[in-house]
Amino acid sequence: MSWRRTLVIAIPMLWLGIFFLAPFFVLGRISLAEAIIARPPFTPLFDRAPDGTLEIIASLENYRFLFQDALYRNAYLSSIRIALVSTIFALLIGYPIAYYIARAPEPKRSILLLMVILPFWTSFLLRVYAWMGFLRTNGVINNTLMSLGVIDAPLRMMHTDLAVYIGIVYTYLPFMILPLYANLTKLDGALLEAASDLGASPVVTFFTVTLPLSLPGIVAGSMLVFIPAIGEYVIPALLGGPDTLMIGRVLWDEFFSSRDWPVASAVAIVMLFLVVAPIMWLQSVQNRREMD
Amino acid sequence: MRGWFLPMAVALGFIFLYAPIVSLVVFSFNESRLVTVWGGFSTKWYGELLRDRQILGSAWISLQVAFWSANLAVIVGTLGAFVLTRFGSFAGRLLLTGMITAPLVMPEVITGLSLLLLFVSMELTLGWPAGRGLTTIIIAHTTFCAAFVAVIAQSRLRQMDESLEEAARDLGAGPVRVFFDITLPVIASALVAGWLLAFTLSLDDLVIASFVSGPGASTLPMVIFSKVRLGVSPDVNALATIIIGFVLIAVLIAGWLMRRAARKPL
Numbered sequence: 001m002s003w004r005r006t007l008v009i010a011i012p013m014l015w016l017g018i019f020f021l022a023p024f025f026v027l028g029r030i031s032l033a034e035a036i037i038a039r040p041p042f043t044p045l046f047d048r049a050p051d052g053t054l055e056i057i058a059s060l061e062n063y064r065f066l067f068q069d070a071l072y073r074n075a076y077l078s079s080i081r082i083a084l085v086s087t088i089f090a091l092l093i094g095y096p097i098a099y100y101i102a103r104a105p106e107p108k109r110s111i112l113l114l115m116v117i118l119p120f121w122t123s124f125l126l127r128v129y130a131w132m133g134f135l136r137t138n139g140v141i142n143n144t145l146m147s148l149g150v151i152d153a154p155l156r157m158m159h160t161d162l163a164v165y166i167g168i169v170y171t172y173l174p175f176m177i178l179p180l181y182a183n184l185t186k187l188d189g190a191l192l193e194a195a196s197d198l199g200a201s202p203v204v205t206f207f208t209v210t211l212p213l214s215l216p217g218i219v220a221g222s223m224l225v226f227i228p229a230i231g232e233y234v235i236p237a238l239l240g241g242p243d244t245l246m247i248g249r250v251l252w253d254e255f256f257s258s259r260d261w262p263v264a265s266a267v268a269i270v271m272l273f274l275v276v277a278p279i280m281w282l283q284s285v286q287n288r289r290e291m292d
Numbered sequence: 293m294r295g296w297f298l299p300m301a302v303a304l305g306f307i308f309l310y311a312p313i314v315s316l317v318v319f320s321f322n323e324s325r326l327v328t329v330w331g332g333f334s335t336k337w338y339g340e341l342l343r344d345r346q347i348l349g350s351a352w353i354s355l356q357v358a359f360w361s362a363n364l365a366v367i368v369g370t371l372g373a374f375v376l377t378r379f380g381s382f383a384g385r386l387l388l389t390g391m392i393t394a395p396l397v398m399p400e401v402i403t404g405l406s407l408l409l410l411f412v413s414m415e416l417t418l419g420w421p422a423g424r425g426l427t428t429i430i431i432a433h434t435t436f437c438a439a440f441v442a443v444i445a446q447s448r449l450r451q452m453d454e455s456l457e458e459a460a461r462d463l464g465a466g467p468v469r470v471f472f473d474i475t476l477p478v479i480a481s482a483l484v485a486g487w488l489l490a491f492t493l494s495l496d497d498l499v500i501a502s503f504v505s506g507p508g509a510s511t512l513p514m515v516i517f518s519k520v521r522l523g524v525s526p527d528v529n530a531l532a533t534i535i536i537g538f539v540l541i542a543v544l545i546a547g548w549l550m551r552r553a554a555r556k557p558l
Contacts, residue, residue: 004467009382012372012438016391019435023406026413040412093308096301114547119309121489122539123496125513125520126532130312133319133524138329140315173309224397231399233499238520248401255405255503265409268402279397283390 024272031265032058042262062266072250072267076274079247082161082236083229086168090176090225091218093169098180098217099210102187113181120174128167128238135163135239159241167235168225175224183217184210216285223282227275247271317536320529337530344527346515354512357426357501358494361433365490366483368434369441374475376442377449395439404503407432411504424506432504433497437490444489448482449475481549488546492539 033042034057043057066072101112119127134140135157142154157163187210195205233248240246247267255264320338324331341347372392376385395403411421411428421427456478460470476483498513505511519528 005379008371009375009379009384009388012368012375012392012442013384013388015368015438016372016388016435019407019410019431020391020395023403023410026409027402027406030409040416093301093305096298097305100298100302114543115306116309118540118543119313121492121543122313122536123513123532125496125498125516126316126528126535127312129516129520129524129528129532130316132520133315133529134312136524143329170308170312173305227397228399231401233401234517248399251401251405261409264405268405271399272402275397275399275402279394282397283393286393 027265027268027272029058030262031062031269032060033262033265034059034061035260035262040261041259062263063270065263066266066270071245072247075245075247075250076270078245079230080274082164082168082244082246083226083232086165086172086229087176087222087226089165090169090173091222094173094176094180094221095218098177098184101177102181102184116174116177116181124171125234127171128235131163131167131170131239132158135166158239159244161240161244163239164236164244164246167239168229168232171235172225172229175228176221179220179224180214180217183214183220187213216288219285220282223278223285227278227282230275231271313536316529317533320526320533322526322529325526337526338534341527341530341534347512347527347531350510350512350515353426353509354495357429357433357511358491360430361437361494362487362490364430364434365437365441365494366487369438369486369490370445370479370483372438373442373445373449374471377446392439392442395436396443398436400497400499401503403436404432404500407435407500408503424504425509428504428506429501429509429511432500433490433494436497436500437493440489440493441483441486444482444486445479448479452478481552484549485546488542492542 029045030042033045035041036043045056045058097116101109101116104112132139136142137154137156137158139158141157142151145151146154191209191213192205195209196202200208231248231251232246233252236244236246236249237252240249248271251264251267251271254260254267319330321333321335322329322331323334323336369392372388375382376389376392379385407428408424411424414420415422421431452475457470457474460474461467465473496513497511498517501511502514502517505514516528516531519525
């Protein structure tokens with residue numbers, strides 16, 4: 001192997017190794033420490049014992065604490081629930097759009113595709129903010145419904161779990177549509193024709209041919225929504241109520257308010273185990289796609 | 293899926309995507325302080341925005357961070373994509389594939405916290421980086437933006453006709469020359485698109501920046517977030533409208549570049 005080849009491999013390898021992979025080891029190590037009032041606010045891994053020998057200070061105390069305290073357990077469970085429900089809604093809204101775009105003729109197809117991607121390019125924070133103006137008690141939705149006489153009193157939508165679902169679906173919808181679209185454009189039209197020639201109705205064709213064949217797209221899109229949604233902080237913080245428990249929010253508060261870095265690290269490590277399986281699944285789907 | 297159902301579902305989907313953005317823009321020109329009650333046309337919130345030193349200062353920090361992160365991310369991401377598409381098998385290939393895809397989906401709180409802890413530990417043992425601020429935000433943003441650049445660069449490198457590179461090699465060009473004279477010009481438009489994506493992603497990030505920044509280095513999203521937490525305010529609408537305007541222009545340029553690249557597939 002020439003030295004130049006090694007150098008070219010080394011640059012991305014080292015950068016990502018140091019700034020993406022290594023941090024996880026630091027995270028794991030600090031999750032075993034104890035919070036102290038000092039700079040930095042955690043106990044060192046190695047310490048000199050009074051008799052001069054080197055001691056390793058590490059304990060699973062933080063993890064025991066996480067599993068015993070109902071707050072953390074509920075936060076993990078409710079994060080999974082919120083991410084799952086949002087993923088299902090994103091799929092239900094995203095699938096028809098992806099299907100329609102995949103069947104549309106050019107140039108309509110490119111324009112629609114651009115329209116799906118465009119909101120993704122504008123600021124995520126400001127898109128969540130836009131929903132604050134929409135869902136508020138005297139917001140756009142309530143004002144419109146009341147002036148139309150549909151409702152008498154404003155609906156309470158802000159600071160509820162519903163607002164969080166809307167926020168997640170809204171923000172991550174492009175991530176659902178794009179892989180579905182990529183998958184559906186490759187669908188062989190001859191298969192659909194064959195099904196209808198053999199007497200299948202469009203609905204039957206859809207459920208027996210199109211849907212099963214688009215499964216890799218469904219998996220990829222769902223994982224791209226589910227994984228980041230699990231750890232979401234901004235959306236529950238801005239749209240959710242005080243009782244909207246999400247693990248990203250718990251981690252944030254543990255770090256910024258309680259200043260307990262070791263417990264925050266343990267929360268992150270447990271969250272990492274939650275997302276590792278879906279990440280591996282996503283990668284295997286993508287590897288298979290590359291093989292094709 | 294035929295008849296009225298599909299077009300209607302699609303139309304509703306697009307209304308869902310665009311209605312909040314449109315209302316955000318419309319109410320930025322509202323005279324009234326009440327963000328969602330129309331009180332007549334006015335551009336006063338734009339004027340207020342231009343006098344807000346905190347917002348202007350943090351916008352300048354964000355632009356600097358985004359510029360340097362995008363530059364570095366294009367270098368790291370392109371090299372990563374090049375290695376994965378052209379180098380065949382090598383030790384650590386699987387590791388690099390994983391490290392380049394995982395940042396795309398990794399929850400931001402995990403990335404942010406783990407990077408902060410790395411910076412703190414490095415400062416303790418190596419004495420670098422001393423304190424946190426612009427440098428640490430740029431490093432953090434480069435890392436996750438590189439993953440997005442790598443995805444775009446990889447798909448372009450796969451489409452590209454490799455016989456061009458082979459021809460150059462047969463004619464006696466060294467690997468470095470082939471890369472700079474053949475590969476780079478061919479994938480250039482994809483790299484510009486990647487740069488723009490990295491730039492916007494960096495400009496947009498709140499969570500990671502909040503973890504790795506230090507006192508005195510608040511980025512624009514950090515300032516907006518602290519304002520927005522207290523409720524809706526019309527000057528944020530004005531700011532949003534300006535950002536959306538910029539993004540629209542950037543996307544149109546990127547789209548034009550990608551189309552041009554697609555029209556002459558080399």
